[in-house]
Ligand code: 5AD
């Protein structure tokens with residue numbers, strides 16, 4: 001009998017990938033996905049613990065599932081992802097409607113847990129098992145998918161930035177074998193995927209084993225560039241200290257490696273970078289950006305910033321603004337510091353909330369200005385666009401440019417087509433263009 005699965009994904013792209021793999025694993029047990037929670041036999045929340053707001057949202061969403069569970073006692077409710085890892089069995093105590101809790105490293109055991117839940121048994125699995133979950137997940141289905149796909153190549157983080165829960169929720173850095181990654185990439189290309197984004201919490205720290213020695217991310221990218229049908233390669237997220245010369249060189253040499261790089265710096269103040277345990281100075285970051293732009297002059301950079309980190313003064317904040325002006329970002333994500341339980345910075349005296357709020361506004365105004373300017377600079381230029389899906393208007397397609405801008409184009413082309421497009425206009429979060 002088919003059962004219906006509703007998955008809600010919070011947080012980062014790795015969770016998007018994990019949700020797909022969980023759906024596939026449950027698919028092998030007869031579950032088909034639905035977009036409608038009310039229809040589901042199983043609701044799975046794939047959660048994020050990175051900031052307090054994200055974690056608390058899970059509990060309010062669980063609260064909202066109470067009437068559904070009351071109306072349908074056979075409904076299985078599962079919590080997966082980083083909140084599951086961080087809080088484990090505590091979730092069951094706080095939210096008795098939850099049936100299963102599964103961490104990001106043990107979700108290959110989800111089908112067995114779902115069976116137990118159906119029999120009325122609650123389970124929690126937040127192990128970091130010896131076995132690799134990817135070896136125990138079903139092969140990816142052959143059906144044609146979307147033109148773009150994520151592919152996790154590395155998980156976990158050994159950097160221990162003072163604010164971050166990732167080293168605790170995702171564990172130590174582990175790289176998947178290059179052979180497996182390449183075979184998954186080939187499989188995706190055979191399914192019609194034209195663009196693959198390699199994922200890792202520290203993706204440029206990738207060092208996988210392979211049939212012939214060690215593989216760096218640069219080597220992996222170069223090998224992937226030889227896969228027929230695969231036209232675009234991206235990777236995210238990178239730490240500045242792992243931006244090797246070889247990887248930078250690949251940006252100048254590999255046509256398929258897209259000119260967009262997410263390279264978080266968090267702060268432009270050396271004092272704060274030290275307090276954050278980032279293990280680099282602002283100047284080191286700027287040197288790396290220079291090298292990258294020397295290899296690929298049109299590189300579009302994106303970053304992450306935290307304001308209101310404990311001890312951040314007005315001068316420290318000004319240093320961040322200065323760094324942003326120097327780099328000139330095409331895109332950026334900025335956050336108010338959120339104290340996370342178990343991290344070193346959580347013990348420190350916070351910056352007053354009003355001060356952090358004000359700084360966030362100032363920072364976002366600067367970053368939004370840069371983003372708009374980068375978009376405006378595209379007008380009149382020709383870019384390549386990979387069409388992904390029909391747009392809102394009849395006869396329109398939406399896709400991403402090389403620089404990861406969303407572009408709306410009037411065309412008869414089908415999803416998966418790559419076309420040269422001349423950009424004609426810029427809206428707040430997308431561009432418009434016509435086939436060149
Ligand atoms: N508070 C605010 N932002 C955080 N990030 C990570 N941890 C925290 C925290 N405790 C941000 C960083 C990181 C991005 C994924 O989330 O900027 O790069």
Ligand code: SF4
Pocket residue numbers: 157158159160161164165166167201202239
């Ligand atoms: Fe978190 Fe720092 Fe690791 Fe990024 S590098 S996941 S911010 S600890």
